[in-house]
Amino acid sequence: MFLTKERVGGLLLLAFCLFYSWKIYDIRMLPFQANQAFTPRSIPQILAILGVCLSFLIVIFPSNKERLNLSELNWPLGLAFLALMSIYGLSVRPMGFLISTSVFLMAGFAMLGERNILKLVLVAVPLVVAFWALMNYGLSVYVAPLPWFLRG
């Protein structure tokens, strides 16, 4: 019964707080700040102490005994979507908005179970083109529509 939801969360946040505490020493101090009451490190130090204490308290005294049931969740699909978003971020500039976004949406629809290719194309492509036109002509927000090799 050790790994309850709260304890897992507390441990993860404790790790984050410890990492934060460690990184405080990377903040450069200017020579004249040595004896000042308040430096760029002051607030981070207070926060680090608070964060570590609170996460310890959550780990030691969890108010809830509920356990995390990972088997009910579709983790592979969630991770696949995270990868898809990351690839979209990498491709939106070189591949242009129209192609990268259409592919992102079609892949997303397909990953969630849409198997009709015609539907995939008919929902994604007109929507992306309309959105690009609205942003470009309606709100004057320009984003390159075409891939790098087709740009003039």
Added chain:
Amino acid sequence: MLDGILIGLATAFTLQNIGFVIMGCLVGTFIGMLPGLGPMSAIALMIPIAASLEPSAGIILMAAVYYGAIFGGSTSSILINAPGVASTVATSFDGYPMAKAGKAGKALAIAAYSSFSGGVIAALLLLVSAPYLASVSLSFHSTDYFALMVLGLSAVAAFAGKGEVLKALLMTVVGLMLSTVGTDQTVGVPRFTLGMIDLVDGISFLLLVMATFALSEALMAIIKRIDESKREEERKAAAELGSMKVSKEEVKEMVPVIGRSSVLGFLIGVLPGAGATIASFLAYGTEQRIAGPEKGKLFGKGSVRGLSAPETANNAAATGSFVPLLTLGIPGSGTTAIMLGALIGYGIQPGPRLYIDQPDVFWAVIVSMWLGNIILLVLNLPLIPYIARVLAIPARFLLPLILFFSLIGVYFVSFNTFDIQLMVLFGLCATVLRLLSFSLAPMILGFILGGMMEENLRRALLINDDSWSFLWERPLTLTILLIAAGCLFVPMLSPLFARMRKKTINAAEAD
């Protein structure tokens, strides 16, 4: 005040701004109706558009989205028993049984009239109280502001659920930690940038909000496996609404409930950290008690009072939460924290000076609340049968679209692909934390207030020659800090007191 109202009317009643209110209400209703997406996600999704507008138009648009999303959330609570946000949970107690009994149209109409009345009465209270509070808070020093921010953050603990105090406080601290990333404002030293140039300006507020709300909401829906049979039920419910007429007897029953719940909701909304959820539950409980044994039995089975009370209170509280935002520059809820971030993005510092320096923004927000509520009633209610069809859009199309709008909303502001990668990382962390039952709203509150709190503390120390004595020497600062300490420790110690009282009673009984 009359001058102010006229300024507000002149600003809000331009063709462009009326258009933004209509658009905001419709878009807000549309997004709020989607199960899982609430006002916070709706406002976050609108920030990129609002950023391209002038400040008063942008704020009017976001306020309209806020009301629209609350209205939309009530609709999905009533039709499919799927409250998009906690503040509409109490609405489903009587709204859904009414809908199941074939009176969905009537339930929606009661909810709409109650929301409208709650919003209008609360806007009136805001109109009277905000300028007065703003003029009082003009005498506040940076030390008082620092204390007020501490109060705002500790109030998160006071209103966190049972057993949630430590988690809420920890998430607030995490938000404060994230606010320290970037260049230190006074000395210009980089902090926690991990050597990355993209982090020198700090973490974008919009990025954090989008990742923690819109993105993680969609990811949660993806990993929790979509139940298409339930979606079929939703489609049916959206198609059959029935009559929207409310009888004279029902109106008579609603009027006193609306009066009481509006005042209650507004007062609860004003308290930092309390918000619409507590207001709606409190109003529901109060009305159940007042109704007496006979009418009280109908609560939970489709009672008109049970539906009207939380709907009035949550809208009144939403309006009330603008009081600390507009007068003190401190957000009263997660949603107003997002609006505060947006105002700061415009270069506007909300607080008592807002009333004097930018009266057009201050009054336009208040006047647009009335306008928004009227539009919700006149336009949205008749359109509900059509807007409700959004519930019929298959999740396999909807979820990738939400992800796309979240990512592109952030990208179109910075045009930096690093932001998309950072968003993915935050989206993953936010989803994990939500699965572990850690609330993310306190984190946003901490993130927004963090920078301001540090700045005010530093200024206070500078004025006081690096001495911390201002914490106890200035009576106002000390009073606010004592209230903050009360907010912090009472919820922590109350279970202990309860246990001690139980022990005493048991011992007395044993004797």
